[in-house]
Amino acid sequence: MPRLSRYQLDIPFKDVLSFCSETQSKIDQDKPIYIDCRNPTQSISSREAWKLVRTLIAGFRHAGLKAGDCVCIHTFNFIHYPILVQAIIGAGGVFVGTNPAYTPTELRHALETSLAKFIITEPELLQNIKQPAVALGIPGECIFLTNHGDTNVQSTMRPWRTLLEHGKEDWSQFDDEETSKTTNAMLLFSSGTTGLPKATQISHYNLVAQHILVHENPQHPERYPVSRIMSLPMFHAAAAPYTHLSSLRAGYPVFVMRRFELSFYLSSIERFGITSLMMVPPMVTAVIAYSSSGPDLRAQVRRHLQSVRSVIVGAAPLSKETQAKMQTLLPEQSPITQVWAMSETSCIASCTYWPEFEHTGSVGRFLPGIDAKVVDESGSEVPDGMRGELCVRGPTITRGYVNNPEARARDWDQDGYFHTGDIVYQDQSTELWYVVDRKKELIKVRGFQVSPAEIEAALVSHPLVQDVAVIGVDGGEDGELPRAYVIRKDNTLSESDLKVWSAERLAKYKWLTGGVKFVDQIPRNASGKILKNLLREQARTLGSHKL
Structure with a gap:
């Protein structure tokens, strides 16, 4: 029998911004909600956020954005990223975020699949995305640049702040079931086993439900002041709902890191008194390894983490042994628990609500x-x-x-x-x-989902590759590593040749860090499907690192 939910929570049919706005009288409007970790004087309060959102809505509409148009943000994290997302949604558009590590080939797929009409990027990332944008007919006046990263890059593209020059407008509003369930707010890319990443449709209703089920469950109220450091990329499903919706509705302060840096991450937790951490397994293992690398470092890490009340780990499995090691670094009453989440579930679908401890390696219970x-x-x-x-x-x-x-x-x-x-x-x-x-064959690499079929497609395009199969092999606590089994047409083809070939076509986390094994045949069934279970068993038997 299906395990039917024992109770339901009421989910309103409002648009995202109307849902966020209804709580504003209950929170401190002048309290910063987005703060730059490097320079905390750079921050945005709730009051400022709403002014910026209305101004950007007018700017996007002046630029030609129509209802349903997709806007791609291709940047690292910065404090205006969520403001831009909220304005895109408020203007009636759809947000899609892309990985700064993407190559032009990967970006073309993302832009083509999402039918993006506008792009917001930063100078050092412009070159990779401009090429596919031009090929797909996205005009230069629809590409806007931030002033983050390497600002010495010369470009004729318009600064994103020109969107702030067209007055203010209110957001597109609705309050009916059909519209809320069928109007996209975001596209979150989810890898598949049969091809390139798929654009997952996340509706206004999905996002509102995600916030209520996680943060406003009356049976599990939040019992401490929530503050979070955001080092996960803001395009990722693990970060997007919380960063772009929950912080605006609830007034949670989010301390923004451009990207994850271990020592700065730990010191920032202590400096800002962070209470809630959302981590992926490689971050956990990095903290544990650092705490074990010197005689005084364990005490230092424990001091950094003294303000933490809760740690949630998702995006990939974490062993209960590693979970237990991380638990010893936390304050006594602060649990580390795991969640189960996917792009297709708008992020979290199961969890262990605070303050329960769960140390058996489970992903808790469903929302x-x-x-x-x-x-x-x-x-x-x-x-x-x-x-x-x-x-x-x-x-x-x-x-x-x-x-x-x-x-x-x-x-x-x-x-x-x-x-x-x-x-x-x-x-x-x-x-x-x-x-x-x-059952599906996705490879979990440092919290990212990697499609074997995507890597296989890149490798089989090499003129000396006859056939190829890609699997994930055990990479220790860092997760899995992509490994290719290759039938070559000519023995002059080397492992280094294929690694260079793939590096030119794929983001770094998709590289063949699990190695290349040249074989005479690749196991297939009668219908031609690769029997990857046999390859995985062989890898386990021989040891993941033995080729």
Whole structure:
């Protein structure tokens, strides 16, 4: 039987900005909500945020943005990033964020899939995105530059602040079920096993539901002042809902790091008295390793973390052993717990609510309103407590992907459940959920999802590659590493040749850090599907690092 949610929370059908605005009389309007970690004098209060949002809405509309138009932000983190996102949504547009590490090939796919009409980028990233933008017919006047990063790069593109020169306008408002559920606010790219990343449609309703279920559950009220340091990239599903919606509605201060730097991250937690951390496993292992690298460093790390009340880890599995090590660095009453989240679930779908400790390696329990079932390969439900593929439905679940009806038909069943590809089981005594494997073949590299098919497509385009299969191999606490099994046409082709080839076409986290193994054949079944389970078993048997 499906594990139906035992209780529901009311989710309003308002647009995102109307939802955020209704709490403003209850919070300190002059308290900063976005603060630059490097230079905390650079900050934006709630009052300033709303003024900027209205001004940027007018600017985007003056620039020609129409309802449903997509705006791509291709930058590292900065304090105006969430303001731009809120204004894009408020103007009736759709936000899409891209990874600053993307190559022109990857950016072309993102721009083409999202049908982006406008781009906001920074000088040092302009070269990579300008090439596909020109190829796709995005005019120069629709590309705006921030003044962050390397500002010595010369460009004729307009500064983003020219969008502030056209007065103020209110946001597009609605309060009905159909509009809230069918109007996109964001596109979050989710990797797939059968091709390039898919643009996941996140509606206004999805985002409002995500905030309410995580932060406004009356059975689990937040009992301490929440402040968070944001070092995760703001385009990522793990960061986007909290940064771009929750902080504006609830007045949570967000201390913004351009990108993650371990020592600065730790010192900033202490300096600003950060209470809530959202981490991915490589960040956790980096903190643990640093604390063990010198006689006085453990005490130093514990001092840095004294203000922390809660640590949440997501985006990839974390071993319970590593979780336990991190727990010893935290204050006694401050738990570290894991969540289960996907782009398709608008971020968090299961968690352990504070102040409960959970040390068995589970991902907690599902949020209110999230129904779950576990099925076998035929789609039939498995007995309670047995392993199978997790399927979910509920208010935070996307309705599908942009221009990809095939994936929609494949991944959703007739009862409205999204088939996640994760293999799970539920402990019947505690009702905790455990993720044990993946049916889908995504590789989790430092918190990012990597599609083997995307790497395979890049490698097979090499003139000396006959066939290729890519799997993830164990990279220790850093997660998985992409490894390629290659049939070459000519023995002159070397591992270094392929690594250079892939590096020119793929972002760094997709590089072949798990190595290249040249083989005479790649195992396939009768229909031609690569039997990657055999390759993974071989890698486990021989040891991930033995080629």
